[in-house]
Amino acid sequence: MKKALKIVGIIIGVMLLFIVGFASYVGITGIPKYEVKKVDLKVEITPERVAQGQKIASMECIACHAGEDGKLTGRLLVELPTEFGTVYSQNITSDNEKGIGTWTDGEIYYLLRTGVKRDGQYIPPYMAKFANASDEDLYSVIAWLRSDKVQPTSEEVPESSPSFLAKFLSHVAFKPLPFPEKPIPQPDTNNVIEHGKYLANAVYNCYPCHSADFKTMNDLVPEKTGGFYGGGNKMPNMKGELITTSNLTFDETGIADYTEDEFIQAVKYGKKRNGQLTRFPMFPHIQLTDKEVLAIYAYLKTVPKIKNKIEG
Numbered sequence: 001m002k003k004a005l006k007i008v009g010i011i012i013g014v015m016l017l018f019i020v021g022f023a024s025y026v027g028i029t030g031i032p033k034y035e036v037k038k039v040d041l042k043v044e045i046t047p048e049r050v051a052q053g054q055k056i057a058s059m060e061c062i063a064c065h066a067g068e069d070g071k072l073t074g075r076l077l078v079e080l081p082t083e084f085g086t087v088y089s090q091n092i093t094s095d096n097e098k099g100i101g102t103w104t105d106g107e108i109y110y111l112l113r114t115g116v117k118r119d120g121q122y123i124p125p126y127m128a129k130f131a132n133a134s135d136e137d138l139y140s141v142i143a144w145l146r147s148d149k150v151q152p153t154s155e156e157v158p159e160s161s162p163s164f165l166a167k168f169l170s171h172v173a174f175k176p177l178p179f180p181e182k183p184i185p186q187p188d189t190n191n192v193i194e195h196g197k198y199l200a201n202a203v204y205n206c207y208p209c210h211s212a213d214f215k216t217m218n219d220l221v222p223e224k225t226g227g228f229y230g231g232g233n234k235m236p237n238m239k240g241e242l243i244t245t246s247n248l249t250f251d252e253t254g255i256a257d258y259t260e261d262e263f264i265q266a267v268k269y270g271k272k273r274n275g276q277l278t279r280f281p282m283f284p285h286i287q288l289t290d291k292e293v294l295a296i297y298a299y300l301k302t303v304p305k306i307k308n309k310i311e312g
């Protein structure tokens with residue numbers, strides 16, 4: 001009996017040592033680094049690409065990277081759940097020292113696809129990734145970044161200090177996305193549902209906010225995200241109050257009652273069906289065309305319904 005207790009004691013001791021050891025390893029190494037594949041890419045800057053890039057960026061990059069003056073200096077991501085730590089988006093202007101002026105097109109492309117920076121540092125889910133966006137749409141974003149629409153600024157924000165949880169999850173759960181092996185073509189815009197799916201899941205990233213939790217999101221196969229489009233993810237607004245995302249499935253606890261027109265009002269102009277305005281961090285997606293919003297609506301109708309009543 002005594003001997004058995006001793007063995008159990010030793011096993012628990014070894015496990016504790018292992019846990020403490022792994023915790024200090026995570027604390028010391030921080031977010032892991034990965035090998036970076038060199039991508040040969042020189043994006044041709046055309047007016048069409050700059051316009052399309054600006055459109056995508058206005059709802060993606062600018063939303064996270066612009067400071068109060070509108071310049072892409074970076075800012076504190078107040079809307080990030082505090083459990084991930086204190087995170088600042090960085091200066092992504094063409095400034096050579098504080099911005100990304102010396103990054104190659106290939107390095108930017110690699111980051112957008114995989115989430116790995118040119119120094120190998122992985123960025124956890126607090127930066128959007130674009131595993132399924134078309135090559136052309138990402139080239140457009142790069143063309144826009146390189147164009148005179150983005151004014152260089154030599155200001156900077158502090159470095160991020162991710163929490164232990166963010167570091168821990170980056171060791172055990174969050175991983176860089178695989179670099180695509182084949183070119184990713186533009187979606188077929190005549191296929192309304194495919195088009196909507198592409199817009200909502202590959203470019204404008206509606207699902208990470210509108211599913212259960214950022215911790216169970218799946219960038220590569222969005223449909224495998226926990227509580228896909230069922231809402232319930234909680235995120236701070238400017239005042240630090242928690243706002244819960246809406247259920248966007250066509251369940252009666254979701255948006256089953258929304259007409260096409262009401263959906264356009266909500267997504268483009270921030271007017272909810274109940275008459276209230278959508279609160280930050282949901283912002284009006286005014287740059288989307290009605291056709292695009294209706295494609296998202298048609299796609300959401302095909303998403304399995306989830307019963308999840310969102311209070312407040």
Ligand code: HEC
Pocket residue numbers: 057060061062063064065077087088089090091092099100108111112117122123126127128141145159160
């Ligand atoms: C959800 C918010 C979010 C969105 C959307 C987003 N970013 Fe970021 N981005 C971040 C954060 C946060 C960091 C800094 C991460 C860190 O501290 O490690 C970052 C870092 C970067 C960096 C690395 C900068 C450096 O010097 O290390 C680049 C380049 C970048 N983003 C480009 C983009 C582009 C281009 C887009 C649009 C296609 C975009 N980001 C969209 C949040 C975002």
Ligand code: HEC
Pocket residue numbers: 200204205206207209210243244245246247248255263266267272273274277278279280281282283285296312
């Ligand atoms: C940064 C997180 C975030 C992103 C990205 C986002 N939303 Fe939202 N959305 C929210 C939050 C939070 C609310 C709830 C706002 C409120 O209750 O005032 C909301 C509310 C809504 C509503 C109102 C539904 C209702 O309750 O009546 C619609 C419709 C909607 N979002 C659609 C979209 C679509 C479509 C996209 C992608 C193009 C999108 N959202 C992207 C956070 C987000």
